[in-house]
Amino acid sequence: MSEQLKLTNQVCFPVYTLAKEVISLYRPILKKLDLTYPQYLVMLVLWEEGDQSVSEIGSKLNLDSGTLTPLLKRLEHKKLIERKREITDERVVKINLTELGENIQEKAECVPGQIMTSLNISVDKLTELKNIIEHILNQINGKNKTNL
Structure with missing residues (x-):
């Protein structure tokens, strides 16, 4: 077997494993907020930037x-967000x-520290x-702006 095909020589495997492990650290913390990790990410966007379209x-x-629509429906079912169609363009759904939803932000303040x-x-x-990951993602996505 070539060295290139050994699992221990793959860049993707530790990245994949790290992502899984970090997300698993979030689970018990977010469970207290009744949020999954993807729901938490949506809430972060809304807390930071306010109303957004889907x-x-x-x-x-x-x-x-x-992927996003079922996630938003679950957040709406939990009464954390509202989904409303734009009056001027019914194709656009705004999330607020x-x-x-605003009140659990205070409870979520402890998440990053934990x-x-x-x-x-x-x-x-x-x-x-984080900077290395962002640099790689920018390279993959063809962006030339980097933090390195």
Whole structure:
């Protein structure tokens, strides 16, 4: 067998494993908020930027509408968001936070700190990892802006 085909020499495998492990660290923390990790990501976008269209959220999270729509329906069922069609263009669905959705932001403030504690890694190392990942993603997506 060639060295290139050994699992231990693959870049993708530790990246894949890390993603799974980090998301699994979020599960018990987000369970207290009654959110899944993808739902948490949607809420982060809405807390940060306010009302958004489905396509705007999808673009920011790199999710297609087929994945995003059921996720938004579950958030609406939990009464955290409202989905409303634009009056001027019914094809556009706007998402806005409900009062309950706004209120759980305060409870979510502890999530990043708890994740940092669970990871047991310095902020500098984590920032370095984030910058490298963003650089690679920018290269894959053909963007020339980088933080490195």
